[in-house]
Amino acid sequence: MALGNQGPVELYGAEMGVTPRWMVALSLCIGFGLIFFLGMVGGVMKAAQGDIVHLSAATFYALLTLHGAGMIATVVVLTAVAHWHFLRRLLNLRVEVLVFSVLAIVWGLLAAAAAILVGGFGPGWTFLYPLPFIGNTWPVWSTGLFFFGVLFVGIGFAIFCIDLLASIIREYGILNGLALDTIFPGLRRADGKVAPPTVIAATMVAIDGLLTAAAGTVLVIALLAHWAMPAFPVDPLWIKNLTYFFGHTIANLTIYLSAGVIYAVLPHYTGRPWHTNKIYAISWTTSLLFVPWAWPHHLYMDFVQAPWLQIFGEASTYIATIPAAVVTIFGALLLVYRSDMRWRIGSTFFMAGLLGWLVGGVAAMIDATIPFNDVLHNTLWVPAHFHTYLLGGVFLFVIGFASYFAGDDAPTPPWAKVFEWLFFIGMIGFLAMFYAGGIEGVPRREAVQPAPGPLLAMIGTVFAGVLLVGMTGLLIEIFRRGRRNGASRESDAT
Amino acid sequence: MTAIERRWPILVGLAVALIVFDPLLTGPVSPPLLVHHIEHSLILLLAGLLGIAYARSHPRRYGDPTALLGVILLASLSVLLMLPDIYSGVDAYPILHALLHLGFALTGYFGGYLAERYSPRAGTVWTMLVVMMGVITASGFGSPPPHL
Numbered sequence: 001m002a003l004g005n006q007g008p009v010e011l012y013g014a015e016m017g018v019t020p021r022w023m024v025a026l027s028l029c030i031g032f033g034l035i036f037f038l039g040m041v042g043g044v045m046k047a048a049q050g051d052i053v054h055l056s057a058a059t060f061y062a063l064l065t066l067h068g069a070g071m072i073a074t075v076v077v078l079t080a081v082a083h084w085h086f087l088r089r090l091l092n093l094r095v096e097v098l099v100f101s102v103l104a105i106v107w108g109l110l111a112a113a114a115a116i117l118v119g120g121f122g123p124g125w126t127f128l129y130p131l132p133f134i135g136n137t138w139p140v141w142s143t144g145l146f147f148f149g150v151l152f153v154g155i156g157f158a159i160f161c162i163d164l165l166a167s168i169i170r171e172y173g174i175l176n177g178l179a180l181d182t183i184f185p186g187l188r189r190a191d192g193k194v195a196p197p198t199v200i201a202a203t204m205v206a207i208d209g210l211l212t213a214a215a216g217t218v219l220v221i222a223l224l225a226h227w228a229m230p231a232f233p234v235d236p237l238w239i240k241n242l243t244y245f246f247g248h249t250i251a252n253l254t255i256y257l258s259a260g261v262i263y264a265v266l267p268h269y270t271g272r273p274w275h276t277n278k279i280y281a282i283s284w285t286t287s288l289l290f291v292p293w294a295w296p297h298h299l300y301m302d303f304v305q306a307p308w309l310q311i312f313g314e315a316s317t318y319i320a321t322i323p324a325a326v327v328t329i330f331g332a333l334l335l336v337y338r339s340d341m342r343w344r345i346g347s348t349f350f351m352a353g354l355l356g357w358l359v360g361g362v363a364a365m366i367d368a369t370i371p372f373n374d375v376l377h378n379t380l381w382v383p384a385h386f387h388t389y390l391l392g393g394v395f396l397f398v399i400g401f402a403s404y405f406a407g408d409d410a411p412t413p414p415w416a417k418v419f420e421w422l423f424f425i426g427m428i429g430f431l432a433m434f435y436a437g438g439i440e441g442v443p444r445r446e447a448v449q450p451a452p453g454p455l456l457a458m459i460g461t462v463f464a465g466v467l468l469v470g471m472t473g474l475l476i477e478i479f480r481r482g483r484r485n486g487a488s489r490e491s492d493a494t
Numbered sequence: 495m496t497a498i499e500r501r502w503p504i505l506v507g508l509a510v511a512l513i514v515f516d517p518l519l520t521g522p523v524s525p526p527l528l529v530h531h532i533e534h535s536l537i538l539l540l541a542g543l544l545g546i547a548y549a550r551s552h553p554r555r556y557g558d559p560t561a562l563l564g565v566i567l568l569a570s571l572s573v574l575l576m577l578p579d580i581y582s583g584v585d586a587y588p589i590l591h592a593l594l595h596l597g598f599a600l601t602g603y604f605g606g607y608l609a610e611r612y613s614p615r616a617g618t619v620w621t622m623l624v625v626m627m628g629v630i631t632a633s634g635f636g637s638p639p640p641h642l
């Protein structure tokens with residue numbers, strides 16, 4: 001079982017001259033650069049919907065595709081790197097593998113971006129079959145290039161997950177990686193070592209991530225085959241199921257990667273350790289088992305889909321989401337309650353992100369409930385809820401991590417507080433406009449929206465601008481600190 | 495080591511050989527897509543087990559990153575080999591069909607071997623994933639929607 005008991009395993013030692021700290025810093029810079037650019041793209045889209053700027057329909061849909069695909073791939077990199085930073089010591093991870101996987105993902109992202117920006121590829125980041133093949137506004141090569149890009153993103157993520165899982169097996173074994181030894185005494189190790197919560201989260205992500213990457217590989221190869229040989233038939237329903245298995249799950253896993261970061265980072269701010277217990281083992285094992293089954297909630301409108309899958313998908317959505325979210329949010333509150341929490345940029349963003357996760361999660365489950373979905377399907381409610389937990393959750397965790405990584409010991413200076421406020425006010429207003437549009441039934445993914453869409457989008461653009469200004473200020477402050485502290489911590493990785 | 499532990503690789507090897515050369519016995523027929531993909535997945539599974547066994551029987555140095563790249567490429571190759579447009583052409587020629595099966599066997603063997611060389615138990619994980627991918631392709635690769 002747990003191979004960790006057998007003592008250290010001999011590893012290849014030769015590093016490529018890249019220090020872990022340098023690699024994490026580089027990935028953060030690339031990631032935040034992309035987020036900044038893609039956030040501007042999002043603002044331009046809102047402005048177009050609000051009739052502030054004019055975009056041709058083809059340009060709008062290309063930008064929509066770029067923003068969606070780019071943001072998802074970027075937060076995958078950012079959350080994976082942040083979690084890796086804490087797992088490296090615990091699991092003896094090697095930086096070369098991180099280099100491979102970040103390179104593959106970024107390379108895939110660039111290929112997809114070229115297909116979109118040069119070729120005008122624009123069927124949306126979910127590239128639903130058969131749209132990529134019948135859209136006449138983009139050339140055939142751009143379709144193929146985009147899928148090659150997606151393939152590389154999947155491969156990069158697979159490399160990350162395989163290495164993670166292999167290391168967990170070496171150090172703990174899969175069952176003890178999930179801390180199941182807290183429930184089954186027979187599994188207990190002689191040295192009494194139990195996996196910390198951040199490793200539990202990593203075990204779940206590594207396994208579900210590999211399933212996702214495997215399904216994604218099959219999907220993309222089928223699409224590439226159809227692209228190269230149009231006579232090669234594919235079943236649209238099968239493709240749609242696989243697409244959401246891949247797309248939904250990989251986006252979802254960024255939240256679980258973030259949870260792993262929270263477990264490792266909050267103790268730093270509260271001065272209290274975050275312990276593993278049975279409840280973590282049970283809830284994370286539950287999430288591990290059910291997260292891969294939540295995807296059918298994207299297919300409620302597909303009448304040909306087997307009814308049992310619809311019901312099972314609905315149930316799985318609840319079972320997958322609730323336990324890990326509840327234990328993490330409660331655990332965090334307990335950790336913070338009556339501690340001398342140091343309120344820095346990092347801790348503020350982590351706590352705010354937990355709120356975003358909670359609100360967005362509730363809004364998501366409303367949408368995943370069939371009678372509500374009948375009304376909310378494909379309205380702005382959908383971008384409303386996922387921006388709440390991606391922008392207002394995952395992204396806040398990533399900013400929090402960057403701030404921690406750059407050195408978060410000094411209190412936040414007043415001018416940075418101003419940017420913090422701008423960021424949060426802009427974000428809340430921006431999200432509120434999405435929710436308002438959803439309640440009014442404004443459809444999502446439309447270059448031109450029916451009323452009151454344009455009015456809400458106009459207000460939303462102003463808030464998006466405020467958000468972006470706040471974000472820029474904060475990122476500059478974090479970058480400045482990172483440069484100042486970087487030299488003195490060159491050899492250290494904590 | 496018990497006799498079973500020592501001998502199972504031989505038995506598995508025989509089973510792989512049997513499936514690989516099966517087209518020579520049955521002649522130029524192509525089984526239904528579903529059955530055919532399951533058959534190919536079975537070759538991957540058994541050959542993967544052999545690769546793992548071989549890797550385990552040797553003193554190991556873990557963690558060679560190039561092994562990881564090989565593992566990823568071989569996994570993608572196994573899916574490519576599942577494309578009906580690639581393999582249906584060979585069904586009419588038993589020798590070519592057997593060679594294709596040999597391709598699956600080699601992919602499975604080296605994938606399992608390299609993954610296990612990369613890290614203990616990674617070979618098992620790799621083999622399970624590749625079989626899963628084979629099974630996924632069985633339900634949708636190359637099948638037009640029923641109503642078309």
Ligand code: HEM
Pocket residue numbers: 038039040042043045046064065067068069071072075124125126383387390391394395443444445446464467
């Ligand atoms: C920085 C501020 C951001 C702005 C101004 C923004 C703006 C937008 C807009 C206007 C849309 C189109 C909604 C529609 O009409 O259907 C959209 C869609 C989307 N956004 Fe954002 N967004 C931001 C941040 C993010 C972040 C951080 C993520 C993910 C981590 C994200 C992921 C997505 C995705 C996946 C879509 C769906 C694309 C599609 O429907 O195909 N966004 N965003």
Ligand SMILES: [Cu+2]
Pocket residue numbers: 530533534591595
């Ligand atoms: Cu065959």
